[in-house]
Amino acid sequence: MSGDHGHEHVHEHVHEHEHRPEPLAPIEARVAAIEAVLIEKGLFDSAVLDAIVDNFEHNLGPLNGARVVARAWVDPAYRERLLTDGTAAIAELGFGGPEGDHMVVVENAPEVHNLVVCTLCSCYPWPTLGLPPAWYKAPAYRSRAVREPRALLAEMGTVVPDDIAIRVWDSSAEVRYLVLPERPAGTEGMSEEELASVVTRDSMIGVERL
Amino acid sequence: MDGMHDLGGVQGFGPVEREAAEPVFHADWERRAFRVNLAVLIALNPGGGGFRHSIERMDPAHYLTSTYYEHWLTGVTTLAVEAGVVTQQELEQRAGGGFPLSRPDRGTAPPSAPPKTEPRFAVGDRVRVREWHPLGHTRAPRYVQGRRGVVDRFDGAYNLPDAEAHGGTKVTDPTYSVRFAAHELWGDGAAPGETVNVDLWERYLEEDR
Numbered sequence: 306m307s308g309d310h311g312h313e314h315v316h317e318h319v320h321e322h323e324h325r326p327e328p329l330a331p332i333e334a335r336v337a338a339i340e341a342v343l344i345e346k347g348l349f350d351s352a353v354l355d356a357i358v359d360n361f362e363h364n365l366g367p368l369n370g371a372r373v374v375a376r377a378w379v380d381p382a383y384r385e386r387l388l389t390d391g392t393a394a395i396a397e398l399g400f401g402g403p404e405g406d407h408m409v410v411v412e413n414a415p416e417v418h419n420l421v422v423c424t425l426c427s428c429y430p431w432p433t434l435g436l437p438p439a440w441y442k443a444p445a446y447r448s449r450a451v452r453e454p455r456a457l458l459a460e461m462g463t464v465v466p467d468d469i470a471i472r473v474w475d476s477s478a479e480v481r482y483l484v485l486p487e488r489p490a491g492t493e494g495m496s497e498e499e500l501a502s503v504v505t506r507d508s509m510i511g512v513e514r515l
Numbered sequence: 516m517d518g519m520h521d522l523g524g525v526q527g528f529g530p531v532e533r534e535a536a537e538p539v540f541h542a543d544w545e546r547r548a549f550r551v552n553l554a555v556l557i558a559l560n561p562g563g564g565g566f567r568h569s570i571e572r573m574d575p576a577h578y579l580t581s582t583y584y585e586h587w588l589t590g591v592t593t594l595a596v597e598a599g600v601v602t603q604q605e606l607e608q609r610a611g612g613g614f615p616l617s618r619p620d621r622g623t624a625p626p627s628a629p630p631k632t633e634p635r636f637a638v639g640d641r642v643r644v645r646e647w648h649p650l651g652h653t654r655a656p657r658y659v660q661g662r663r664g665v666v667d668r669f670d671g672a673y674n675l676p677d678a679e680a681h682g683g684t685k686v687t688d689p690t691y692s693v694r695f696a697a698h699e700l701w702g703d704g705a706a707p708g709e710t711v712n713v714d715l716w717e718r719y720l721e722e723d724r
Contacts, residue, residue, distance in 0.1 A: 330612030338609035348558040354550040424523030442583040445528040478714035
């Protein structure tokens with residue numbers, strides 16, 4: 306690259322950047338602007354897109370993950386399969402697809418607690434937990450979960466005693482994680498369906514202990 | 516790149532604020548932004564690395580002061596402008612104000628290498644993450660570059676996003692989950708009894724002799 310060209314390029318960019326119209330358009334107007342362009346260009350198939358969004362709003366969510374956990378609690382053979390090949394075991398219950406193609410299930414035990422984070426982005430197991438909550442994608446959780454997990458959990462109301470190891474899982478590649486919480490005391494007589502109702506989203510991320 | 520998105524271990528952020536009964540979308544614009552995001556990804560198929568890097572290139576101040584749906588909107592709109600679908604000026608006229616986009620892509624694909632599926636490392640091997648801090652997309656977070664850990668799991672081979680994000684050929688490379696002791700990452704400030712597993716491509720790793 307010649308020096309002149311590089312200079313011009315940088316200059317153009319800076320120039321463009323310094324003359325951004327003020328004020329900033331509201332986010333609603335920005336969404337509407339790019340949406341209108343995509344519609345006019347024939348790049349926006351509302352029916353297809355609405356079907357995908359509808360699936361997120363109505364079919365995908367932590368109730369799916371809760372069914373997986375409850376099954377693992379009542380069926381030792383299923384638990385084994387889930388810990389050995391999470392993707393296949395979760396598919397047995399009918400859950401799979403984007404952001405759930407390579408599942409690893411990590412099991413809590415009396416001496417170990419697991420916590421899932423995506424420090425670089427917002428990776429999250431969509432088929433079993435749905436779209437992530439806002440806090441999971443926000444800087445406070447992503448920065449602190451790997452650096453001071455025990456302190457962060459305590460702040461969030463989950464005290465993990467010092468003699469329990471904390472394993473943090475930063476989902477930075479293709480695997481998505483689901484925490485298998487310990488079955489709480491006092492649930493011995495519950496049916497699988499009742500057990501599913503005690504499993505929370507946060508316990509499957511690892512920020513809560515049941 | 517060592518961008519604002521690479522948040523692992525950054526200090527200074529406050530409490531995690533959870534909402535009770537959080538809805539899937541907080542406002543109609545979030546749902547619409549999600550549809551726009553899908554539409555652009557379907558139309559342009561930038562690959563996972565290209566999409567993520569469009570967000571990583573956001574101005575750091577904008578990144579920290581906007582929510583995730585705004586990140587997605589900014590990233591995919593940047594991709595649409597870069598693909599020639601529309602200009603930033605037209606978008607700003609339509610929106611009636613500024614429409615900030617991400618900064619230009621400064622990354623380049625790493626040197627090409629043959630596709631690989633067989634793992635070089637075994638579970639239990641000691642490895643060190645290379646330290647190279649690229650200008651472009653990588654999944655080796657800054658907080659583990661140069662750090663030593665132990666291979667905990669082999670997860671199969673997948674396309675290297677560092678190449679895919681910058682126009683390189685799709686090339687598979689083995690991936691592992693590598694376990695790091697907190698002390699290795701945070702030194703004397705680390706709390707005991709904590710480990711962090713990070714999922715890494717083989718190309719990021721070297722043998723720890």
